[in-house]
Amino acid sequence: MKQSPATLPASSQPLEDTQMDLLLWRHAEAVDGSPDAKRKLTPRGQTQARQMSVWLTQHAPKDLRIIASPALRCQQTAEALGRPFATDPRLATDGNVATLLAATGWPDGGAVLIVGHQPTLGQTAALLLSGEEAEWAIKKGALWWFSNRTRRGETQTILRAVMAPDSV
Numbered sequence: 001m002k003q004s005p006a007t008l009p010a011s012s013q014p015l016e017d018t019q020m021d022l023l024l025w026r027h028a029e030a031v032d033g034s035p036d037a038k039r040k041l042t043p044r045g046q047t048q049a050r051q052m053s054v055w056l057t058q059h060a061p062k063d064l065r066i067i068a069s070p071a072l073r074c075q076q077t078a079e080a081l082g083r084p085f086a087t088d089p090r091l092a093t094d095g096n097v098a099t100l101l102a103a104t105g106w107p108d109g110g111a112v113l114i115v116g117h118q119p120t121l122g123q124t125a126a127l128l129l130s131g132e133e134a135e136w137a138i139k140k141g142a143l144w145w146f147s148n149r150t151r152r153g154e155t156q157t158i159l160r161a162v163m164a165p166d167s168v
Contacts (some may be wrong), residue, residue: 013033019149021147022109022114023144024146025077025141025142026138027045027071027117028041028140028165029044029045036071036093037072037092039073040072054168056080064086065109066115067091068086068115077141088096091117091120095105098122128157129159141164146157146159150152
């Protein structure tokens with residue numbers, strides 16, 4: 001008779017069960033101007049997006065669901081991956097941490113890549129790591145990768161990687 005993990009002795013339980021990978025990718029560098037939602041990537045921003053997409057292709061989970069803000073600069077950043085992605089208005093520049101987490105299904109949403117904006121991405125990173133929203137900065141084109149896991153019955157959020165486009 002096979003026992004469920006809950007009835008197995010602690011030494012027999014799996015050490016780790018990852019429930020979700022959440023990757024937060026700030027859009028690459030964009031031109032200044034108005035309207036804000038129509039700002040395009042600069043040539044440098046296009047390079048940043050390509051550089052990060054190479055790293056993501058090599059390292060990100062294979063079953064990654066990609067969701068981008070409707071802002072043009074986020075759409076162009078996501079397009080650099082060359083994979084299908086969804087657009088969610090909850091990730092627009094007026095979004096917040098609660099709407100971002102709802103869009104992803106955190107903490108049980110599988111593997112999700114968000115292409116979005118400051119300050120929401122930094123506030124989300126702060127909440128996931130410290131338990132409180134704070135004004136943390138995420139560099140343009142950079143990516144922060146979090147995992148939600150259960151280890152020996154304890155739910156944990158871990159930071160797996162922080163990557164800037166100029167370091168890949």
